[in-house]
Amino acid sequence: MNGCSQRAVAADVVFDGEKRHDDFAVVIEDTRIAALTPRSDLPSSIEVYNVPQGAWLAPGFIDTQVNGGGDVLFNADPTPAALAKIAQAHRKFGVTSLLPTLITDSDEAMAAALDAVSAVMAREPGILGIHLEGPFLSPEKPGVHRREFIRRPQVHHRKMLQSFRGGVLLVTLAPEEAPDGFIAELVAAGAKVSLGHSMATYEQTRAAMAEGLTGFTHLFNAMRPLSAREPGPVAAALESPDASYGLIVDGEHVAPAMLGLAMRGVGRPMLVSDAMPPVGGTKAEFDLLGRRITVGDGSCRTQEGALAGSSIEMASAVRNCVRLLGLPLERALRCASCHPADFLGLGRSLGRLAPGYRADMAAFDPKDISVSAAWVAGDRSDYCPRA
Structure with a gap:
């Protein structure tokens, strides 16, 4: 297509992030959405891609915690080429943007990872930081x-993190281990700051939130548990309308009853x-x-049986929310x-289908959330034959 030419993607159901529209189309101009319109109102001159009958078209999924994919681990290969492979591996599951995640490693690995992300973002719009x-x-x-x-931040860490300009920087830390004022x-x-792998008390968590911490990394996992006399980070997360908390809905990391509780938080x-x-x-x-690490029975585990990340992807997580938790799709x-x-502070450009937003979308069967196509900045990839 020419850089500024318009084309449309039509579906039996278009979910814009807030409400559904039956028999609608999304009009794309260059990399962004120009309009949402009834399919019947599309001009005859516009090129239309019709997703399979019965499929939904929705905002592309955004995954803020991706250690790897496509047989690539970011820690083991912190390079632009590895990032491109990881992004491509997740795209077939409806993930149109993600944050590659580096778990605790050396200073040299951190620097290499930051450099790789900065280098790749111009040509991989699906990498957000x-x-x-x-x-x-x-x-x-x-x-x-x-x-x-595992270590406490030093002066050179401060300089490294504060000088990063390669998109979104999300830092997961234990606030009780951070120096005063670091958050x-x-x-x-x-930067965005998230609590994780932490034994913070409720009071320490609230103090960190007062400094600007807004996230909670894989809520419930690797943090002080919720208890009667020490509410800990979980209570602080669930009671705050300003908190965002990640949930691994794979049936292994967190029991469905606890996930349901989290879904009822404010x-x-x-x-x-x-x-x-x-x-x-x-x-x-x-x-x-x-x-x-061995993969089997829906999980990744060490030889001792401890969980080590997950083998789930976002399409399955959406499906599990519906089937395990009873959430509306x-x-x-x-x-x-x-x-x-x-x-991530990107709610005015990503995460919804609306004029002016980047054309990041996923088409999928609503019965099993199997993805047939995904668009990143208007660029389409197909994953199954069209009906």
């Missing part, structure tokens, strides 16, 4: 992060995959910073698109 999950975590809640790499410094520099629940290399790949094993879709866009 980077998520540094660590290294400023609690040694009491390491999960599969290497304990010897406020990151927020002032434009904050913004977000679906995340915490995906490892097997998502969109072919291998049943991979190396995670010196530990062998529309709400599940918002948890995969609108909510993460708002958390």
